[in-house]
Amino acid sequence: MPKKLAIIASKGTLDGAYPPFLLASTAAALGFEAKIFFTFYGLQLLNKELSLKVSPLGNPAMPMPVPVPSIVQVLPGLQGFATWMMKRKLKKKGVASVEQLREICIESGVELIACQMTVDLFDFKHEDFVDGISSGGAATFLEFASEADITLYI
Template identity: 45%
Template sequence: MSDNKKMTIIATKGTFDWAFPPFILASTGVAMDKKVTIFFTFYGLNLLLKDTSKLRVSPMGNPAMPMKLPFGPEWLQKIDFSPKIPNIFWSLPFTEHLATYLMKKTMKKNGVAKLDELRAICLEFDVKFIACEMTVDLFGYSKDDFIDGVEFAGAASYFDECDGSNHNLYM
């Protein structure tokens, strides 16, 4: 069943939270014997930067995001502050840093892999990383901004990777 053994992902989002799904599914796909390619385009290019510490999660315009404290007494940790904080608060300086800090803390507490660790496993598992050449130029990136092991190509190369693949995910 060679058709089941290939997967492609288009990664388009560059916030800290959305950095996880492409790397989680890619690494798990390889673990399950699939050949996996991720095509990073537009904001998804952020996920290939050498320095991922600047990636942030924003609660701005994101009412679905639960906001619970990863520390403190148990009753306090159960409270979801999301509906209690007016969205305008998240337009204030450094609130994204706060939200990102709390999300990282919560992830650590839950035994979720670190972003760089997941990305390194993907590379170790030979996931093919393709950065969209057009958006690299468009956003004024230099190829040195990105980690080693990235190929630079365009949409036609993505379709070439899709050949014979039956999992093609857009994220």
């Protein structure tokens, strides 16, 4: 019986997208059965068209090339600059894109589950999501998570 990995993805930012997809694709490569439950802002990661951003505001751990005082972080355009910097660094280091990692997960058999309550709450349309995902509620995910060897909230 394969090991099981259950992940709850609740963040819809560029930096929040990498952990669930990296961990799930790695787990699948190691022979785990893996499922990611996308809820609240994490549902953004299932959209066909991704427009993910990273914000230095409220994230003191974000490595910036120069220290940025907190007051400066609210200036218009800084979020776009931080996102551009992060994408540039990821590309320079040869890190796969979020879209590539998501596709690897789907191809590897990782089940991507859209939280139906959140879909209804935010009026998402299933046709806006990538193909190959499923839909379910908390009970559906908890049934799997209760038997998982590893459960992560990201």
